[in-house]
Amino acid sequence: xxxxxxxxxxxxxxxxxxxxxxxxxxxxxxxxxxxxxxxxxxxxxxxxxxxxxxxxxxxxxxxxxxxxxxxxxxxxxxxxxxxxxxxxxxxxxxxxxxxxxxxxxxxxxxxxxxxxxxxxxxxxxxxxxxxxxxxxxxxxxxxxxxxxxxxxxxxxxxxxxxxxxxxxxxxxxxxxxxxxxxxxxxxxxxxxxxxxxxxxxxxxxxxxxxxxxxxxxxxxxxxxxxxxxxxxxxxxxxxxxxxxxxxxxxxxxxxxxxxxx
Ligand code: KIV
Numbered sequence: 001x002x003x004x005x006x007x008x009x010x011x012x013x014x015x016x017x018x019x020x021x022x023x024x025x026x027x028x029x030x031x032x033x034x035x036x037x038x039x040x041x042x043x044x045x046x047x048x049x050x051x052x053x054x055x056x057x058x059x060x061x062x063x064x065x066x067x068x069x070x071x072x073x074x075x076x077x078x079x080x081x082x083x084x085x086x087x088x089x090x091x092x093x094x095x096x097x098x099x100x101x102x103x104x105x106x107x108x109x110x111x112x113x114x115x116x117x118x119x120x121x122x123x124x125x126x127x128x129x130x131x132x133x134x135x136x137x138x139x140x141x142x143x144x145x146x147x148x149x150x151x152x153x154x155x156x157x158x159x160x161x162x163x164x165x166x167x168x169x170x171x172x173x174x175x176x177x178x179x180x181x182x183x184x185x186x187x188x189x190x191x192x193x194x195x196x197x198x199x200x201x202x203x204x205x206x207x208x209x210x211x212x213x214x215x216x217x218x219x220x221x222x223x224x225x226x227x228x229x230x231x232x233x234x235x236x237x238x239x240x241x242x243x244x245x246x247x248x249x250x251x252x253x254x255x256x257x258x259x260x261x
Contacts, residue, residue: 005038005079007110007132011172013205014194020208024050024067026074028211033075040075041112041134041208042068044083045141049212055145059085061099065106072107081134082108086142089113093125100126100133112175114140116162120169127170135166138179138200150222152199154180159187167191175208176200178224199224 022043023029032040046067047059061084068082082103089096100111110132113119119135126133138153153159159179166174171193176184178199185203188195197204199222209225212218216227217235245257 002076004075004077004109007079007172010039010079011193014192015205018194018206020196020206021214022208022211023071023074024211026070029071029074029078029080032211033078038078039206040071040078040080042071042080042082042108043112043210044085045210046083049210049218056141057086057145061085061088061102064088065102068103068108069106079110080108081110081112082106084111084113089119089122089126093122096122096126097129097131100129100131104131110134110172112136114142116158117165120165123166123171124169132172133170134173134175134196135169135171136175136177137162137166138175138177138184140177150178152178152180154183156180156183156186159183160190163187163191167193173206176204 018039019037020039020041021032021037022041022045023032024042024046029040042064044056044059044064046063047053047056051059051063053059064082064085068080072080084099084103088099103111111126112134113123114136116137123133123135137159139150144150163174173194173196174191175196175198176187179187181201181203184195184197184200188204194205196206196208198208210218213221213225214228216230217232221227241256242252245252250257
């Protein structure tokens with residue numbers, strides 16, 4: 001029987017650099033696993049990059065269940081963490097536990113939720129129900145969309161308090177999003193769980209990128225995300241090639257014409 005990477009194994013990677021990535025379907029989950037990335041986040045960035053919403057607040061628990069289960073089906077060994085979407089954990093500990101349980105029933109090994117001091121109680125409730133949790137502090141896209149915006153967080157006292165609170169509440173790792181690089185380094189040295197940076201500099205234990213940013217496929221790529229390929233051009237080039245073949249009366253089932261894409 002094949003075992004998936006467990007939360008405890010990820011917690012034990014503190015101090016060893018590792019890469020994580022988002023995925024939203026079985027095909028890209030399979031690709032991430034084949035690339036040796038064994039912590040895959042089904043992020044609610046799903047809303048922006050796949051579903052075409054302006055922010056993550058429109059994403060529902062049902063969206064996360066459907067896409068989370070797809071990533072689970074496309075993988076065998078990887079640890080799959082599914083994001084808890086906006087308003088699936090804020091109202092009560094009971095809501096948070098029940099909804100986290102629905103995501104775990106999709107085959108995930110953990111869930112992620114946004115917030116620091118103000119969400120530590122919810123996080124602890126989910127952990128105490130037996131569900132491993134990744135925390136997410138700094139810019140929280142769910143609330144940033146409604147309030148503070150996507151500005152880099154530099155409020156050191158608040159960030160340190162958030163980091164202490166989520167570590168004490170039992171998170172096994174924490175995403176630091178758009179945190180001042182020096183403060184991110186300080187948090188990494190301060191707390192006993194791996195920090196997973198996005199736009200927070202090289203001082204974090206691990207890094208995460210939104211898959212479609214890495215592939216050069218997002219309609220907006222944030223300045224901190226380095227595309228490793230321009231897949232949008234590759235894909236549109238292939239589609240154009242196919243359309244040209246058909247327009248010229250060539251049968252696409254014979255394979256592509258010689259033109260390079
Ligand atoms: O939803 C997401 O993709 C995320 C990453 C930015 C960490 O939360």
